[in-house]
Amino acid sequence: MTLRIAVPNKGSLSQSASEILRESGYRQRSDSKELALSDTENDVEFFYLRPRDIALYVGEGTLDAGITGRDLLLDSGAKATEAMQLGFGRSRFHFAGPAGRYETLEELAGLRIATSYVGVVEDFLFRRGIQASVTRLDGAVETSIQLGVADVIADVVETGSTLKAAGLATFGEVILDSEAVLITREGERPEGFEIFHRRIEGVMVARSYVMMDYDIEESNLERATDLVPGREGPTISPLGKAGWVAVRVMVPRSGSQRLMDELWSLGARAILLTDIHACRL
Numbered sequence: 001m002t003l004r005i006a007v008p009n010k011g012s013l014s015q016s017a018s019e020i021l022r023e024s025g026y027r028q029r030s031d032s033k034e035l036a037l038s039d040t041e042n043d044v045e046f047f048y049l050r051p052r053d054i055a056l057y058v059g060e061g062t063l064d065a066g067i068t069g070r071d072l073l074l075d076s077g078a079k080a081t082e083a084m085q086l087g088f089g090r091s092r093f094h095f096a097g098p099a100g101r102y103e104t105l106e107e108l109a110g111l112r113i114a115t116s117y118v119g120v121v122e123d124f125l126f127r128r129g130i131q132a133s134v135t136r137l138d139g140a141v142e143t144s145i146q147l148g149v150a151d152v153i154a155d156v157v158e159t160g161s162t163l164k165a166a167g168l169a170t171f172g173e174v175i176l177d178s179e180a181v182l183i184t185r186e187g188e189r190p191e192g193f194e195i196f197h198r199r200i201e202g203v204m205v206a207r208s209y210v211m212m213d214y215d216i217e218e219s220n221l222e223r224a225t226d227l228v229p230g231r232e233g234p235t236i237s238p239l240g241k242a243g244w245v246a247v248r249v250m251v252p253r254s255g256s257q258r259l260m261d262e263l264w265s266l267g268a269r270a271i272l273l274t275d276i277h278a279c280r281l
């Protein structure tokens with residue numbers, strides 16, 4: 001059976017979602033007006049939909065999986081679940097009001113709140129036992145306070161520059177941390193999903209790890225492998241230089257420069273870092 005996948009057609013997640021799918025070896029549309037694309041070689045069909053609607057299609061079982069934001073998934077209340085975090089489209093969800101006016105979330109009681117995320121906001125208010133009125137807006141919610149429609153807003157904050165430009169500031173703690181996620185229906189995984197999942201996971205690992213090679217004197221090998229043990233253990237090969245070996249090991253990209261410095265101090269030489277494009281571990 002052909003696996004049917006929902007991909008954001010516009011907005012913050014769209015480009016990165018297509019990129020990760022391409023890197024995973026799938027065909028992606030070349031024209032942003034295309035609504036669907038069939039990758040017959042891999043037996044997958046992609047549907048380009050609004051990210052806000054994707055959880056609904058997946059939750060209903062109309063589509064097998066999709067890429068959307070965690071905040072949009074939670075807002076939808078759909079019967080879909082996170083299968084993998086994808087590391088892009090990161091944002092925080094916050095309440096905000098005129099700078100300096102509000103300090104704590106208890107002050108929300110009795111206020112008018114404008115948001116595009118009614119599900120998330122009502123759920124938060126319910127759990128806190130706060131009574132307030134919620135107005136749904138499609139976007140540009142920052143302007144609603146100035147226009148007298150709301151006292152406060154609840155919205156996605158990334159850099160904070162939109163809030164600042166509107167003379168607003170966040171108050172209270174972060175309501176939720178969001179990023180792009182791969183979602184499936186709750187319960188049984190659809191046929192063919194495991195391969196799709198493994199391919200994306202391969203790209204995620206490839207993005208966060210690099211391959212490190214170095215040469216070292218055998219007498220220093222143990223200290224070096226203690227310092228850089230790798231995921232499964234290093235590959236150690238003979239080197240055409242008496243008493244020396246060549247070592248190959250996968251290391252997290254973050255901190256890899258520091259490891260190079262430390263290996264150098266241990267006497268390692270010819271230390272190389274190489275990008276990994278895809279992998280199955």
Ligand SMILES: Nc1ncnc2c1ncn2[C@@H]1O[C@H](COP(=O)(O)OP(=O)(O)OP(=O)(O)O)[C@@H](O)[C@H]1O
Nearest residue numbers: 010011012051069070071072089090091156158178
């Ligand atoms: N700066 C940002 N603005 C909006 N959403 C962002 C931002 N950064 C990350 N996101 C995430 O992107 C998803 C929203 O995608 P969506 O395409 O609906 O919004 P958008 O980028 O605001 O697009 P548009 O407003 O053009 O419809 C959410 O999961 C949100 O957390």
Ligand SMILES: O=P(O)(O)OC[C@H]1O[C@H](OP(=O)(O)OP(=O)(O)O)[C@H](O)[C@@H]1O
Nearest residue numbers: 139140141156157158159160161162163
């Ligand atoms: O913290 P920042 O980096 O400024 O980003 C956050 C802003 O970006 C989004 O708006 P968008 O541009 O999508 O417009 P919209 O409100 O019409 O959706 C979001 O709704 C915030 O307004």
Ligand SMILES: [Mg+2]
Nearest residue numbers: 011138139140
């Ligand atoms: Mg928007």
